[in-house]
Amino acid sequence: MENSREVYDVVVVGAGIEGSATAYHLAKSGKHVLLVDQFPLPHSRGSSHGQSRITRKAYGPQDFYTRMMDEAYRLTEVLQAECGEQLFIKCGTLVFGRYDDPFTVGTEDCLRRFNVPFEKFGSAEQRRRYPGMEFPKDFTFVLDKTGGVLRADKMLQAFQKQFVRYGGVLVDGEPMKELLPGEIVTVRTPRRMFRGRSVVLALGPWAANFLPTIGVDIPLQPTRTLVCYWRERGCSRTFDVSRFPTIITENANESHHIYGLPVVEYPGLVKICLHTGPDVDPDRRDAVDSRWVEDRMRAIIAQNFPGLDPTPAVTETCIYTMTPDHDPVLDHHPAWKNIVIAAGFSGHGFKLSPVVGKVLSQLATGQTPEYDMSHFRLARFHKHKL
Template sequence: MSTEVYDCIVIGAGIQGSCTAYHLAKNKQKTLLLEQFLLPHSRGSSHGQTRIIRKAYEEDFYTQMMQESYELWAQLEREAGVQLYRRTGLLVMGPENRKGFSQLKATMEKNKIPVEFLEKKEFNQHIPNVNLTDGNGALVDTTAGVLYADRSLRAVQGLYQTNGGVIKDGEKVIDIKPGDVVTVTTGSGLYRGRSLVITAGPWANKLMTCAGLQLPLKVVKINVCYWEEKIPGTYSVDHQFPCFIQMEPKEGEYDIYGLPSNEYPGLMKVCYHMGSETEPDERDKQKDRGDIDILARYITRCLPGLVPVPAVVESCMYTVTPDHHFILDCHPTYSNIIIGAGFSGHGFKFSPVVGKVLSQLAMGQIPSHDLSPFSIHRFQSNARSSL
């Protein structure tokens, strides 16, 4: 057994764990980043070429965190010397008589986020080849755009290593022993750290069981769909087509979102913001395509320049909390075990600021953002500690 003791061990080298490890290494913390799969891989939630970055949120706390996240993404771009973000704007469409859309408008105005409101009569001049649903309002978050996901993950991991951090991939964690020094056992070895950060995505609950904690996390498989443009370029990033979110039309339904054709020329990414429950190690056995039927109907109605049959379907996983907000907190019993989980399909854009606050918790510092919306205690009746 090695006598080496790390300042911090981070489990899970997706974007949240990699950003956490990067901040720790920049703060001169001796850090080990453990990943169960060989890198790079497409088994979790951080792979794929693109994600939306935006400040358009209904909740103040997300919009305010995104202000700093944009600054940190720009800093990462400078440090890595690689473009990670492309500004396209984000078109948000939603029922004007529903609370969600009006709340989002109010939050953006309150936080002075640059926004353009589109009147129904001028909508098609600004946004061609999109049919605005009757009763929907529309606005554009002008600072929003596309994050290059795979490229971002590689850049952050590279910067972490440049700052002295160690990555060990292909090492599945099989046990965690809490204590003043936490002991982590993998299939290949045993590691010790003064603090531990668990950012294991869909595998978070399996790991937290070792530390006597169960959280109300649901893992769902997402069908990531790409749809062919009838005329190539109609919805392309080079033709200034924006990302979009169609807010849920009625209770019990979920948002639809899209990104302009970019990674696959001639194919636009349009997805349903929910999937079907799965076990993370059995993701590919989940064959439900009900969401694809919903998307095909929406595309036929609202995106007439796309062929309403997906040309490519890929897989991703969301780890979802009951309220769709993150968990960023210390273990209720062991303050040196930190948990970042439940990013609910909208966490990627936050990862530089999430990594910062998780690293602050791991270093015993007061986090630079109010983390009360992300506390474990909000699930007190569901968060079962067996200790």
């Protein structure tokens, strides 16, 4: 049993990828840190489970993300060396759309500005290289050669294991019921209280319900996404990770944003998903109807991926927590500077997690991050209720 009088330097609430990365950086810097999660670990109820995520450097006109991703790549290499496991598979990321598609054009511009190795080609070359998919002849294809796959579950476990190795305390199965601000912040669970000089709230989809209880109203909307795996036709291995990149397009079938990953999880199954879904309460995640997501994806697969069976072989679920501008909040509480909020990663937080964890650790210990944090401020929503 924890000593209720013990005071940690930092208490991190939420052991998803952002909270675990934050706790890792704090413990590695010598801080006395507690990482606490509401569910027994590992679990699949939030946003950080699953075996794979896309990573890439280009973010269109959002240069601040590309600058962060440069460090995220370096920090991932450090974590790989520490844990002794491969966390990143370099297979490239293929972004594509019509010739005037802002996302594709912005990606190419970004890659040029930052001198990231890439190739650009048309539909004939695409069909020669990647014959398992077909898109209109006026599409342009931009291959970020530095992109690829993060082995997500291994990366999450690596952050947690290294956190403990550096002296951190990990407690799971204890949901936060109340947060008591003050010079020493108290986190109350059903069993006990934890105290810290500062706290980082990395609550995932539960942030939407909890943050208003401490006077912060961010327009957060949890969304239930459907993760679909499609079986390759025949035995061509067209979609094997050694031959096929990760893919992203916002032009598929009436401008629906889809993303995909090669065969890296289930044998012979390719992960291709819609980047949206129905709004959801994370505590009632199975109460929503997401059949329309699967129907839309079936149509896209049938039309654009002749190398795949248009009936999903496996479906799983995940939760995004969306903000109106799709950028997260990384900021201090407006009244209590020793409470740091991390919320609203909008489905693209995993790849950023190594550097986001570093930034949050700096905010929690009174340091100033070297990045322009104006993109992540609470104040941009003008909805504080103190």
